[in-house]
Amino acid sequence: MPRVIPTEETGRIELAELVEALNRESFDPADEESFAAMAPMLKRLANNRDFLAEIAVAELKDRCTRQSLENRYSAQVIMLHRASEKYFIRANFWPSERDSVLRHSGTSPFFYHVPHDHNFSFLTVGYLGPGYWSEYYEYDFDEVVGLPGEKVDLRFVEKSRLDPGKVMLYRAHLDVHNQLPADDMSVSVNIMEASNRLPFINQYRFDVAKCEIAGILTRTATEALLALAANHDGGNSRDLVESFAASHPCDRIRFAAIRELAESADDFDAAAETLARGAGSANALVAGMSRIELARLEANRGWIEG
Numbered sequence: 086m087p088r089v090i091p092t093e094e095t096g097r098i099e100l101a102e103l104v105e106a107l108n109r110e111s112f113d114p115a116d117e118e119s120f121a122a123m124a125p126m127l128k129r130l131a132n133n134r135d136f137l138a139e140i141a142v143a144e145l146k147d148r149c150t151r152q153s154l155e156n157r158y159s160a161q162v163i164m165l166h167r168a169s170e171k172y173f174i175r176a177n178f179w180p181s182e183r184d185s186v187l188r189h190s191g192t193s194p195f196f197y198h199v200p201h202d203h204n205f206s207f208l209t210v211g212y213l214g215p216g217y218w219s220e221y222y223e224y225d226f227d228e229v230v231g232l233p234g235e236k237v238d239l240r241f242v243e244k245s246r247l248d249p250g251k252v253m254l255y256r257a258h259l260d261v262h263n264q265l266p267a268d269d270m271s272v273s274v275n276i277m278e279a280s281n282r283l284p285f286i287n288q289y290r291f292d293v294a295k296c297e298i299a300g301i302l303t304r305t306a307t308e309a310l311l312a313l314a315a316n317h318d319g320g321n322s323r324d325l326v327e328s329f330a331a332s333h334p335c336d337r338i339r340f341a342a343i344r345e346l347a348e349s350a351d352d353f354d355a356a357a358e359t360l361a362r363g364a365g366s367a368n369a370l371v372a373g374m375s376r377i378e379l380a381r382l383e384a385n386r387g388w389i390e391g
């Protein structure tokens with residue numbers, strides 16, 4: 086369960102004042118207490134009932150130029166500030182089941198009914214509406230390899246809502262939630278931890294009914310480009326994929342390189358041999374994922390060779 090941080094702040098601040106506080110050297114989003122100490126400031130920003138509408142109007146007047154440049158999310162998110170390697174600030178819209186955007190787009194663009202953890206910490210406040218619901222769990226990240234179907238000790242904590250003005254700190258690799266639609270359109274404002282290392286640390290999707298890892302949500306451009314490089318005969322692109330498979334510091338990327346080498350192999354036996362080498366890795370994720378991929382390949386042997 087994310088850490089609920091009680092705050093009785095009644096004053097209001099502008100977004101720039103929050104940014105100024107976050108830009109101080111002493112703020113470290115990777116440190117739980119440092120992050121939690123920003124709760125009163127976030128609450129004061131939430132007490133400002135005008136700033137978000139003013140930003141939205143300014144963005145619309147500018148044809149959302151800044152959003153196009155800085156916002157890597159869907160239209161669910163307004164990026165409010167992004168100028169630091171350490172953090173960014175965003176507003177999230179949480180439609181209810183009655184809202185046309187949910188009826189027409191479905192629940193997946195809003196990450197509803199997709200139980201997951203986060204590979205970053207974030208501080209959030211309910212800004213508008215009754216707030217989204219979540220079923221909260223906790224788990225031990227260090228006990229998990231990350232293989233699909235792997236059993237996880239998921240501990241249910243409670244179902245609750247991000248009520249207006251409630252401030253919560255979601256802790257990376259600990260808090261899991263199954264997010265459910267708000268009863269009415271709601272908005273939250275988040276301070277998000279940012280770091281160049283995050284793409285290399287796994288964020289998981291869970292099957293909470295089975296208490297299993299359902300998959301890894303983290304994707305990077307590297308993994309997509311490995312597929313292209315493995316199939317490209319020119320230059321030394323296959324050498325590059327082989328070197329990633331052998332020694333990239335991220336085990337998920339090492340496995341992706343092995344998988345793409347196998348996918349692009351000349352024949353079934355070469356593909357199976359590549360995956361068998363991966364299955365012999367001393368790293369549990371690389372070995373386990375390679376075993377799963379090898380089993381999938383073997384199951385399709387007749388189809389591939391026929």
Ligand SMILES: [Fe+2]
Nearest residue numbers: 201202203262
């Ligand atoms: Fe989440």
